[in-house]
Amino acid sequence: MRRYAYAGSGKKFIRKRLRGIAVAAAFCLLFFGRLTAFAEPSETERRIEAQRAMEIQSNLTENWPSGPVVTAESAILMEAETGTILYAKNIHQHQYPASTTKILTTLIATERCSMDELVTFSHEAVFDTPRDSNHIAIDEGEILTMEQCLNAILIRSANEVAFAVAEHIAGDSWHNFADIMNERAKELGCVDSNFVNPNGLPDENHYTSAYDLAMIGRAFFANEMLCQITLTKRLDIPPSENQPDHILENNSMQIIPGGKYAYDYLIGCKTGYTDAARSCLVSCAERDGMRLICVVLHDEAPCQYEDTLSLFEYGFGNFEKINVAQTETKYDIDSTGLFYGGSDIFGSSAPLLALNRDDFIILPRTVPFEEAQSVISYTETGENLAAVITYTYHGVNVGRVRVNFTGQQTQTQIFNPEDGTENEKEGAEKKKPVIYVNVIRVLIGIAILGAVLLAAILLRLFLKKFQFAGWKSRLKWERNNRRRRKRAKRPNRFRDYDF
Secondary structure, three states: OOHHHHHHHHHHHHHHHHHHHHHHHHHHHHHHHHHHHHHHOOOHHHHHHHHHHOHHHHOOOOOOOOOOOOOOOOEEEEEEEOEEEEEEEEEOOOOOHHHHHHHHHHOOOOOOOOOOOOEEOOOOHHOOOOOOOOOOOOOOOOOHHHHHHHHHHHHOOHHHHHHHHHHHOOOOOOHHHHHHHHHHHHHOOOOOOOOOOOOOOOOOOOEEEEHHHHHHHHHOOOOHHHEEEEEEEEEOOOOEEEEEEOOEEOOOOOOOOOOOOOOEEEEEEEEEEEEOOEEEEEEEEOOOOOEEEEEEEEEEOHHHHHHHHHHHHHHHHHHEEHHHHHHHOEEEOOOOOOOOOOOOOOOOOOOOOOOOOOOEEEEEOOOHHHHOOEEEEOOOOOOOEEEEEEEEEEOEEEEEEEEEEOOOOOOOHHHHHOOOOOHHHHHHHOOOOOOOOOHHHHHHHHHHHHHHHEEEEEEEEHHHHHOHHHHHHHHHHHHHHHHHHHHHHHHOOOOOOOO
């Protein structure tokens, strides 16, 4: 019995030993695995480190506030009204936009459609959407209103809904919508983009840039309805005879009210993600009357939110709006003279030209207005528009101001062609040259000419009245001497006659 007990005890001892060895081995593997992980950072960590080390181009501008280091490969902060670029990091580099593409799709939809139009989901729209992508499970043949579609696209980022809206607008396949997107993008000032689908699903030929998305954002965030949709916490589409399901989906964007990174001054936003695009975010915020648009592309979650908040705080904290009409006093106009604000030269009536009181520029808070450079252009046309003055600071465009005619006269009233069709009149008005007279220079020229004439008259009077006596006697003697010589040379007709 003892032998068996001993043998049993031996087996127990061996098992304990083996368990101890196994635990020690697991601990060693874990420890050395951690050391290896620490020694060799992951691909994501290497990408983050490399992107944070990239150059921030806006920091190279003299006296420009130094911008924050962000994880995004491309980032831009733009003032919405003037288009002034406050922060720039690889803003023209081609990037995949993922679902941020949908701000252009929905913008076009609001411009071309009414909200009560009915959108029917085709087989192509439904089955071209990958099942593992964002969708609201709409079936072929079901119908939503355009307003419901916009909510589904912007709140739930539904890809099949974007396809259906594209088909509805293009009138055929959603593929034809790409031409409409690219045309509208160019009209909005985009220079780096090529769109091939309405939702941003992966395609190597579907790309844009931080700059282009900011330019599209200027129009998108000017639409109050679209902005409000993006901030809505839940998509709620009730069932109907055209769509039997009650669709409830939460808004997953963490920067909206109630989100982990909620921003009090947010106006609107749209996120995006694919493996190739990484995390993307286009957003807009307004504080103290200044509206800023922020775009971060090829970022790593949750850095897209952290970078955005950091850039907003940088912009609002370091820049200010300056009303030009209230600040400007005089400036060069194409080196041809001086333009003065205020009343006219007589000081009693309204000026012929005036700076638009609604226009402003953006400058760093530490830079005085006088350090901004300005250039005037007469090429733009518009009602009561005489010229446009563009302001820059060390090569950065910071805004512009319109110079308006203060009266109600326009070019049409000035030239007013009496004959011809309306089109011919418009053409004639465009071709007629507009001559701007610098009144101050004209008056200065007249004054100088008058002074020269007056000086000549005074000099003549002086010479006539104050000549020296010797000069007078000499001149008189010479005149008399010339007369005597003339008389001596004349024949005397009465010499032979005795009187």
